Amino acid sequence: MLEIKEAKVIVTCPGRNFVTLKLMTNEGVYGIGDATLNGRELAVATYLNDHIIPCLIGRDAHQIEDTWQYLYRGSYWRKGPVTMTAIAAVDMALWDIKGKVANLPLYQLFGGKSRDRVMVYGHANGRTIEETTEQVGTYLDLGYHAIRAQTGIPGLSSTYGVSKDKLFYEPADSSLPTENIWSTEKYLDHIPHLFQRLRDQYGFDVHLLHDVHHRLTPIEAGRLGKLLEPYRLFWLEDAVSADNQESFRLIRQHTVTPLAVGEIFNTLWDCQHLIQEQLIDYIRATVVHAGGLTHLRRIADFAALYNVRTGCHGATDLSPVCMGAALNFDIAIPNFGIQEYMRHLPETEEVFPHAYHFEKGFLYPGDSPGHGVDIDEEKAKQYPYQRAYLPVNRLADGSMHNW
Ligand code: EZ4
Numbered sequence: 180m181l182e183i184k185e186a187k188v189i190v191t192c193p194g195r196n197f198v199t200l201k202l203m204t205n206e207g208v209y210g211i212g213d214a215t216l217n218g219r220e221l222a223v224a225t226y227l228n229d230h231i232i233p234c235l236i237g238r239d240a241h242q243i244e245d246t247w248q249y250l251y252r253g254s255y256w257r258k259g260p261v262t263m264t265a266i267a268a269v270d271m272a273l274w275d276i277k278g279k280v281a282n283l284p285l286y287q288l289f290g291g292k293s294r295d296r297v298m299v300y301g302h303a304n305g306r307t308i309e310e311t312t313e314q315v316g317t318y319l320d321l322g323y324h325a326i327r328a329q330t331g332i333p334g335l336s337s338t339y340g341v342s343k344d345k346l347f348y349e350p351a352d353s354s355l356p357t358e359n360i361w362s363t364e365k366y367l368d369h370i371p372h373l374f375q376r377l378r379d380q381y382g383f384d385v386h387l388l389h390d391v392h393h394r395l396t397p398i399e400a401g402r403l404g405k406l407l408e409p410y411r412l413f414w415l416e417d418a419v420s421a422d423n424q425e426s427f428r429l430i431r432q433h434t435v436t437p438l439a440v441g442e443i444f445n446t447l448w449d450c451q452h453l454i455q456e457q458l459i460d461y462i463r464a465t466v467v468h469a470g471g472l473t474h475l476r477r478i479a480d481f482a483a484l485y486n487v488r489t490g491c492h493g494a495t496d497l498s499p500v501c502m503g504a505a506l507n508f509d510i511a512i513p514n515f516g517i518q519e520y521m522r523h524l525p526e527t528e529e530v531f532p533h534a535y536h537f538e539k540g541f542l543y544p545g546d547s548p549g550h551g552v553d554i555d556e557e558k559a560k561q562y563p564y565q566r567a568y569l570p571v572n573r574l575a576d577g578s579m580h581n582w
């Protein structure tokens with residue numbers, strides 16, 4: 180039997196924090212899984228070290244489904260970002276092992292390629308519409324076919340999605356949460372001008388996306404979707420918080436702008452109604468935060484029944500390990516839509532050598548066995564963990580708002 184013999188959790192900060200689980204077997208083959216939960220990294224490390232790893236030693240590394248069920252049902256306490264990220268890490272590592280044993284890239288185990296390449300989008304952002312427009316031009320020059328555009332809002336000193344660095348976006352910027360101030364009124368007045376400018380300058384051949392980052396109410400989101408209809412967005416992301424899935428019904432009643440949501444979802448239960456009632460067009464759950472490949476494939480299959488396509492989260496806090504796993508998933512499933520891709524810093528790339536590569540707006544998973552991503556433990560040791568939080572958001576009167 181291929182037995183899990185040893186496991187370790189590697190916490191490293193090559194430009195930002197990443198948590199990685201490494202599972203070793205009695206036959207020498209090992210697998211790795213991403214376990215990074217931005218701003219709550221050590222909670223997952225503890226969950227793995229103290230509560231999961233003791234149960235894994237001696238288990239059959241080939242029994243991925245049974246191990247998933249064991250960790251999900253067997254904990255009694257289901258769901259939640261910490262639990263599901265920890266389960267995802269185990270699941271990714273076990274799929275990696277299975278791929279290596281079979282000597283096949285994971286997409287082959289998922290039924291083979293459904294497409295030759297994976298369309299990705301990057302984040303263009305600037306403090307002003309002019310700056311964002313310029314940045315969209317830079318992405319076009321890099322060959323992107325899809326670009327998310329965000330801009331600073333006049334009268335607000337900082338806005339979600341606007342960063343100092345251009346091809347790298349890191350919102351977890353401080354050892355205690357930074358405080359931002361938000362105004363929905365100012366935002367709603369400004370955003371349509373951005374997309375008008377972008378369409379005037381670049382036409383309709385490029386896919387444009389926008390992320391609202393959970394800041395509107397359903398009726399405000401309906402209004403924004405309607406205002407943006409002339410600019411034909413690929414999607415409007417996280418228009419409202421999806422704690423209440425019914426919220427999306429109200430948005431749908433007012434706009435045909437396609438809707439995407441799900442980067443903070445952990446299970447199929449978070450999007451069951453959104454999918455079944457066709458209230459969204461793209462589901463953004465990804466491997467690391469939604470219970471791994473085993474559970475994400477289940478979400479995607481369910482979504483396929485309702486014409487909902489995938490658009491996996493792929494910001495910088497999703498490690499190259501998650502990206503390698505996501506790309507093997509993206510290239511294999513029938514209802515793939517798009518993959519988010521924010522570049523990692525060179526230090527991160529060094530710690531995580533990977534088989535995937537970017538070319539002219541597409542990512543290719545490569546043909547290495549498993550998910551095709553490894554970790555250089557010696558290099559990882561050079562970058563100790565640094566506490567970093569995502570910002571918090573308040574309205575002008577001091578009320579807490581969604582960040
Ligand atoms: O703010 O990944 O679409 N991407 C995003 C991200 C999230 C971060 C949070 O960790 O909304 O930039």
Ligand code: CO
Binds near residue numbers: 392417
């Ligand atoms: Co987002």
